[in-house]
Amino acid sequence: MDMRFDMAQNAAPPARTRPCQSCDSCEVRDRAICADLSDADREALGRIGRRVAVPAGQTVMWEGDDSTVVANVIEGTLKLSTSTGDGREQIVGVVYESDFIGRPFGARTPHSVTALTDARLCLFPRGAFDGFAMGHGELQHRLLQRTLDDLDRTRGWMLLLGRKSAREKVATFLLDMGRRLPVDRDGVIDLPLSRQQVADILGITIETVSRQLTEMKRAGTIDLIGRRGVRLVDRQALEALAEAG
Amino acid sequence: MDMRFDMAQNAAPPARTRPCQSCDSCEVRDRAICADLSDADREALGRIGRRVAVPAGQTVMWEGDDSTVVANVIEGTLKLSTSTGDGREQIVGVVYESDFIGRPFGARTPHSVTALTDARLCLFPRGAFDGFAMGHGELQHRLLQRTLDDLDRTRGWMLLLGRKSAREKVATFLLDMGRRLPVDRDGVIDLPLSRQQVADILGITIETVSRQLTEMKRAGTIDLIGRRGVRLVDRQALEALAEAG
């Protein structure tokens, strides 16, 4: 089944989507871009959108396609990525619940968006969203704030890609994940990413990621639990590695 | 002389700055973020700002500093950069006339801004600018558009930093400059960047930049005229190199 059709503005709503009638009880209503809207306005926006469940691995927007939809992430983790003609991939962002995805006020989607875990989105047709936003300054203000933050974070990541060694990259990545992801009671973080995806974030190969991780484990800086679990044993050592590893 | 003091909101205006009274005749009024404002509003914004001349090499904002000013670039080219603790630098953006610089709605300047050529800015104290923007949706909308475009371009650049070879990086860079900078009647582009700065944009060393350029010259793909001049002789060849060099 082609997800793009699924997402099209005028496609018949498939079984697993439904109009978003319940902004009141929305899990991310206080953190998503709709947070500053009045109850009436939020409800009006809600009537434009609908909820969609996206299974892990599913791509919801393709690089270069027409920008037909935008969305709030209600639950789950997704990656933003671009590729060269010959298939080399670079992940340019990872988004979490309450983040906003898609390209409002623009004709083209500049990068692909793919679910890393099962996810739920609150999806809006772009045209309708743009129209609504034009009439609601609070919404645009929040979107601006968020975009400025994204830009700052993205530019920070350029320093890592351009100037850091593999060791530094992996250490920086682990610290970043430690900040953004929940930690269970044993101090273990469950990464939403495979080794390949970590490599695609850091601009290195899967083998190099693996080697750096096992080296850090050998040094007692981290613990590796199964394929996706990491415990940051010595955060201070990681911070040292992240700056001049 | 410390430029930071110079830029402070309540510092006595130094000799080379003056209130910006002439938005009517402003060179970038149709392209800068003020373009959509009414004449009255633009004039009100103009009273907040003042013009500043910045000599090449001067840094106007420092990474990590309080965000005290924002500005429109009236003329010239500037770089945005971040550095690691041990001095490795990465240029995260290059801005041209009519672009906007600084971090509105945020406490910290996330990267340094340095003039590559002599430049003129239309400078606003951040607090006053933020206040004005909050009351003017058109301004925020334009800022949002611009920030979304910047984010798209920045993310595109991550692919280059993370996944491209030195050859591909240099070729991509040359094509990008060819698009953004004026070309004289001999087809020569005058780069506003030294080799070191090119290296800092591409995340490679100065020697590698030099070797790639001379190699391309030897192959007849480009011509090098003095230190800053380049002629793109065979654009098609460059495009091939940029994708799979």
Added chain:
DNA sequence: CGCTTGATTGATGCCATTCAACATGGGTGG
């Protein structure tokens, strides 16, 4: 003219990639 700064060229070494073999573990069906 020297002097300084920036750019090119050369020699060498190292880190990350590449290619390849092997291990692991998560999932499935008998």
Added chain:
DNA sequence: CCACCCATGTTGAATGGCATCAATCAAGCG
């Protein structure tokens, strides 16, 4: 529930691209 299987991850050895170190060259400039 265990044996098997395949995707995913780890480890090893060899190569190569880029960095590093160093010398030379070319421009500006006082």
